[in-house]
Amino acid sequence: MTGDKGNKLPRALPRTSLDGTLGTRAKLDDGSQKRIGDQLRAMYDELMQQPVPDRFKDLLDQLDKKKAGSQ
Amino acid sequence: MTQEPDLREALLAAVPGLRAFAISLAGQVDRADDLVQDTLLRALSNLHRFERGTNLNAWLFTILRNLFHSEYRKRRREVEDPDGVFAGRLKVHPEQGSHLDFEDFRSALFELPSDQREALLLVGASGFSYEEAASICGCAVGTIKSRVNRARIRLAAMLNVEDVDDLGPDTMTRAALQG
Numbered sequence: 001m002t003g004d005k006g007n008k009l010p011r012a013l014p015r016t017s018l019d020g021t022l023g024t025r026a027k028l029d030d031g032s033q034k035r036i037g038d039q040l041r042a043m044y045d046e047l048m049q050q051p052v053p054d055r056f057k058d059l060l061d062q063l064d065k066k067k068a069g070s071q
Numbered sequence: 072m073t074q075e076p077d078l079r080e081a082l083l084a085a086v087p088g089l090r091a092f093a094i095s096l097a098g099q100v101d102r103a104d105d106l107v108q109d110t111l112l113r114a115l116s117n118l119h120r121f122e123r124g125t126n127l128n129a130w131l132f133t134i135l136r137n138l139f140h141s142e143y144r145k146r147r148r149e150v151e152d153p154d155g156v157f158a159g160r161l162k163v164h165p166e167q168g169s170h171l172d173f174e175d176f177r178s179a180l181f182e183l184p185s186d187q188r189e190a191l192l193l194v195g196a197s198g199f200s201y202e203e204a205a206s207i208c209g210c211a212v213g214t215i216k217s218r219v220n221r222a223r224i225r226l227a228a229m230l231n232v233e234d235v236d237d238l239g240p241d242t243m244t245r246a247a248l249q250g
Contacts, residue, residue, distance in 0.1 A: 027220065032227045037195055039176045039230075044196040046173065047091035053104060056086050056111065060079050063115055 078118075082111060085131050088197060092132060095192050096139050098181060106142070110135040129199065133207045136189065143185075179229040183222050190218035191226075 028036070089110060093103035113134050114121070121130055180188060186208075193204040194215065201219075205212040 026224055028223050028227055033223055036223050036226050036230070039173075040180075040191065040195050043173045043176055043180075044091050044095070044192075047094055048087045050087070050090070052083065052086050052090075055104070055108065057083065059108060059111060060082055 081127055082114065082131075085128055086111075088128065089131055089135055092192055092197055093135060093139070095180065095196070096136075096185075096189060106135055106138055109138050113138070126203065129203050129207055132193070132197070132199070136207055175230065176226075179226050182229060183225055187218045187222035187225070190215050191222035194219050195223075 086107060089107045090103060093106045093110075094100055097103045097106060110131060114131055117134075121127070180191075183191070189208065190204060193199045193207060194201060199207065201212050201215050205215045208215065
């Protein structure tokens with residue numbers, strides 16, 4: 001079977017070395033790390049900019065009043 | 072004991088960050104908001120345990136994370152809700168920037184094991200140090216570092232952003248394929 005070199009591609013793809021335990025030693029190049037970081041922060045910023053739902057303001061207001069009233 | 076008004080402000084100021092973290096953890100805005108609400112309630116009833124002068128945000132994130140994990144364990148015993156998947160539910164404000172890029176990124180993020188996802192979110196997005204993230208997750212700093220590293224590598228592989236040249240075997244493969 002040594003002559004069969006038909007399809008070695010799947011084993012040779014980089015992601016095989018990226019999964020599992022080998023991943024702990026691998027390191028991304030700076031450019032890729034930056035792109036991942038930028039996308040993550042962009043996604044997160046969008047979430048952060050959503051208006052705070054009223055239920056949280058109400059909740060904190062209520063607790064303020066309750067505390068004040070119970071004195 | 073009355074609450075200081077600045078504490079109310081501090082809690083309110085922490086909400087956007089908590090929500091972003093909760094949405095990215097839970098994948099559903101409704102569930103995330105319930106988590107944030109439970110976090111605030113628990114924080115308020117445990118204020119005596121909070122050490123003044125220490126990081127309020129880190130304390131709140133710890134509460135939220137613990138709530139998420141205990142709830143998640145509970146939910147796993149229930150029937151899985153196929154409609155509850157992240158990709159379908161996060162379209163809260165499609166009018167506010169419906170970036171297709173984000174959709175890809177979000178689905179990739181949710182392919183990560185949850186421990187890697189949370190480590191990456193804390194360090195890469197919420198702005199915590201490795202040390203703070205380790206304390207929030209109750210694990211060693213080295214564990215956080217390796218989770219963040221693995222998360223980045225997996226994301227890069229899923230999103231195909233990596234420069235493959237730095238990986239020896241692949242360069243060899245391409246040379247072989249071209250030759």
